[in-house]
Amino acid sequence: MEPELSQRKMRLYLALLLSVIYCFFGVASAFAQDETSRVEATWKVQKYDIRATLPQNAADRNLVVKATINVKNVSDAPASTLSLRISPNAEISSVTVNGATADFSKRQEKASASVELQRVQVRVPSVQPGGTLTAVVDYKLEVKENSGIASLSPVSSHFLPMSFWYPTPNSWFFARGADSAPYSIAVAGAQSDFVTAGDRKSKDAAYEEKLNGQPFFAVGNWDVINTAGPTVLVPKGSNADAQKLANELAAIATDAKTFIATLLGAAPDEPIRIVAVRRGTGFAGGGTIFVDESVFRRPKIDSLTAMNVAEAVAKMWVGGAIGVTGDAQGTIREGLARFIATQFIENRFGKDVADVERMRQRTAYASVARRDSPLRTVTPVDDFYFSEVANKGAMIWNLLQRKVGKDEFYRTLRENAKDGSLEMAELRQAFSAQKDFLDYAIDQTTDMNLLVGLPQAGNGETKVALRNTGSIDATVTVTATTATGEVLTAPTTIRATSFGEVSFKTPAKIVRAEVDFEKLYPQQDYSDDVAPREFTDSDELLAVKRAFDQQDFAGAEKNARLVLRDLPRFDDVRVLLGRALLAQNKTADAEKEFHAVLDEKLPTARSIAWADVGLGEIASRANKSSEAVKFAEDAIRADGEYGASLAARTLRNKLNVSTASDDSIKTYFAQFDKTAVSNRKADLDAMVVPGDATKFANGLSGQTEQWQTQVRQIDPLDANNVLVETNLNVKLLSRDATSGIAVFRMTKVGGEWKISGVEMFEVR
Secondary structure: OHHHHHHHHHHHHHHHHHHHHHHHHHHHHHHHHHHHOOOOOOEEEEEEEEEEEOOOOOOOOEEEEEEEEEEEEOOOOOEEEEEEEEOOOEEEEEEEEOOEEOOEEEEEEEOOOOOEEEEEEEEEEEEOOOOEEEEEEEEEEEOOOOOOOEEOOOOOEEEOHHHOOOOEOOOOOOOOOOOOEEEEEEEEOOOOEEEOOOEEOOOOOOEEEEEEEOOOEEEEOEEEEEOOOOEEEEEOOOOHHHHHHHHHHHHHHHHHHHHHHHHHOOOOOOOOEEEEEOOOOOOEEOOEEEEEHHHHHOOOOOHHHHHHHHHHHHHHHEOOOEEEEOOOHHHHHHHHHHHHHHHHHHHHHOHHHHHHHHHHHHHHHHOOHHHOOOOOOOOOOOOOHHHHHHHHHHHHHHHHHHHHOHHHHHHHHHHHOOOOEEEHHHHHHHOHHHHHHHHHHHHOOOOOOEEEOOOEEEOOEEEEEEEEOOOOOEEEEEEEEEOOOOEEEEEEEEOOOEEEEEEEOOOOOEEEEEEOOOOOOOOOOOHHHEEOOOOOOOOHHHHHHHHHHOOOHHHHHHHHHHHHHHOOOOHHHHHHHHHHHHHOOOHHHHHHHHHHHHOOOOOOHHHHHHHHHHHHHHHHHOOOHHHHHHHHHHHHHHOOOHHHHHHHHHHHHHOOOOOOOOHHHHHHHHHHHHHHHHOOHHHHHOOEOOOOOHHHHHHHOOOEEEEEEEEEEEEEEEOOEEEEEEEEEEEEOOOOOEEEEEEEEEEEEOOEEEEEEEEEEEEO
C-alpha cells in the first residue's frame, strides 16, 4: 500500500508543479500579450460625409441621414468585414459598399451595464492592408426625448458625438481612442440655420471640416456677431450687454489662440465660432464652442466658460490638427489640453486666478482618486473617465514640464507632432529620462499620499516629519508658518514609500506646516497635507458648505477665512463667507464680500448669482426695494444655480413687485388649465414643444383632477423665450391637493407660445 500511496503523492506533486508552471507562464504570456498585442483597430476613418434631414412635422421624432464613410485597412491582414457602431435607436434601411448593395446584420453591443450600442456587421470584398473602401449607410434615428447630447424640436436641434448619431467602425469607448477624421456635414429642412466646425462657402452649402474631429451639428435661431477674430452666435434678440459679452468671449478665444501658438506652433487655419445653446453646454469641436445661453445675460464671463473656451482652442491643435491615438490617448487629448488652457488662464488673468482653477481640477480628481484606473487603460465607459484623464492628466503634464523645463517640454511636443500625430508611447520614449515617473503616472493607479507631522521645536530649530506612501519619490516644497505669520520654505525629496524630515533653523515658534503647498502631485487625500490638520475633506469648499448647511454660521465663517488665507480668489468660498456673515447680521462685512465676488476677474456663475441674492437681501433690509428687485432679477438672469434662482424669486415675491404682463401668456395658461383637467392627451401634447416637455405632459395626462395656474412673473430671455413664474394649485389622482411655485420656460413656435421646459417646480 505504501508504494501506491507514494506514487499518488508523486502524481499529485507533479500535477501541482505543472499547474504552478502553467500559471506562471500563462500570466507572463498574458502580460506579454498585454504589452505587445493589445487590441488594434482594423479600420481607420479617412473622412465622413453626412447629409441629414430634419423632420418637417413636429410630431415626427426622426432624423433622416445618409452617411458616407471612407475607411482604410490599417491592420496587417486582409479584411472582409466592416463593423460599424451606431445608436440602438437607428433604423438602418440600406448599406452600400463601393457602390454595390451590401449584406449586413445587426446585434446589440454592450459597452457597459448602462451603455448599449448597435453593431452593424457588413460583408465587404476583401481589402488588403493599406487598402480603402467607401460605405454608404442610409438610416433614420429616433429621438424619443431631448437631452444634452441629442435633441429634435421645431426651434432648436443638436446632435453630439456621444449620442452615437452616425455610424463609425471604432467604438466611442475604445481604449485607444474613438474614430476622429475630417468631415463634411449638410443639414436640410432646418427652419433656421445650422452650425458645426469648419468652413462653409455659402449658406446653402455643407460645412467642410479639415481637422480631425467627430461629427456634430446644432440648429438654432441666433444673431451673428462678427468680431475681428471669432464669430459669436448669441440668442436672437439679445441686447447690447450680450453683444459686449460676446466681444469679451471672442477676445479670450483670440488671445488663447495667440498664446497656444507660441507653445505648439502655427495655429490651425480654421475659424472659431462661439455658439449660445440651451443644451450641450461645454462641448466643442474643431474650434466651434458651445456655451450656455445664460452666459450672455450675466454681468461678466464666468470661470467655467473661460476655461471651456481656452480648452476648446487648445484642442484645435491637440486632437485636431495633431491626431491623438493609442494607449492613454485621453491623457493627451483631455489632460494636455486642460494643462495648456490653465497656463493660458494664468497668462491672461494671473497666477492667483489660475491657482483656483488648478484647485478645482485637483478637487474633481480627488473625488475619484481612490477608485481610478491606470491612465493607460481607462476608457470613457468608466464614469470617472473625464474627472481622471483631464484633471490628473493636467497634473501629470505640469509635473513633467517642471522636471524637464518649459522650453524642452514644448520643443519635444512640437518635434513629435511634426508627423501630424501624437501617441503616449512616442512621448514616453522622447521623455525617456523621466521613465520612472511616467511609468508610475501612466501605468499605475494613484497610491501616493503625502503626510506632514506636527512641528517639533528644540535647540533653536523646528523639525517637521514627512511621509510619502507613493511608489515614486516626491520632490516638494514644505512651508512653515510662524506665530507672527511669517512663511518659511524648505525644498526636499521624500523617497518612495518612506519617511523624511525637514528642519527650519529659526527660534520663532512655528504653528503650522504644509507639505507640497503647490499641490503638484496627484494624491489620494489632500486633507492631511497640513499640520495641525484643519479639515478632514480634500474638498475645502465642502468643509465650508457643510458648516453653512448645518447653520453653523460662525463655523462656516471660520473655515472660509482659513481657505481664503491661501486662496484669496476662491470666489465660491468667498460668497459662502458673505452668506455666513449675513446670517450673523454682520451686514457691512457681508456686503463687502459680495461686492468682492462680483469684482472678481473670473467668478463662477453660481457665485455671481448668490452674490446678487445677498446684495438683494441687504437692500431689502434697508428698505431699498428697487435696488433689491434689481439684484434679485440679476440673480435670476444669471441662472447660476437652482438654489440661488429660488432664493432670488422668493425675495422678489416678498417685495410684492410684479414684472411686465403679457395677455397672450395668461390666455395660454387659462387654456392649459382646461386642457389639463380634460385629460385629453393629444390636446395636452399640442400645448408643449415635442421632445422638450413631453415627459411633463405625459405625467399629467389622465391623472389631473384640478389644475389652476396664476401667472405671477414674466422674465424675458430673448426674442422667442421667456420664463413664467406661476402659483399652482394641483390635485392629481390618488394624491392630496398641493400648491406652490412653478417656473415654466415658454417658447414661441409658429407665433404661438408653448411650454418648452419646467425650470422650477416647488409644488408640495
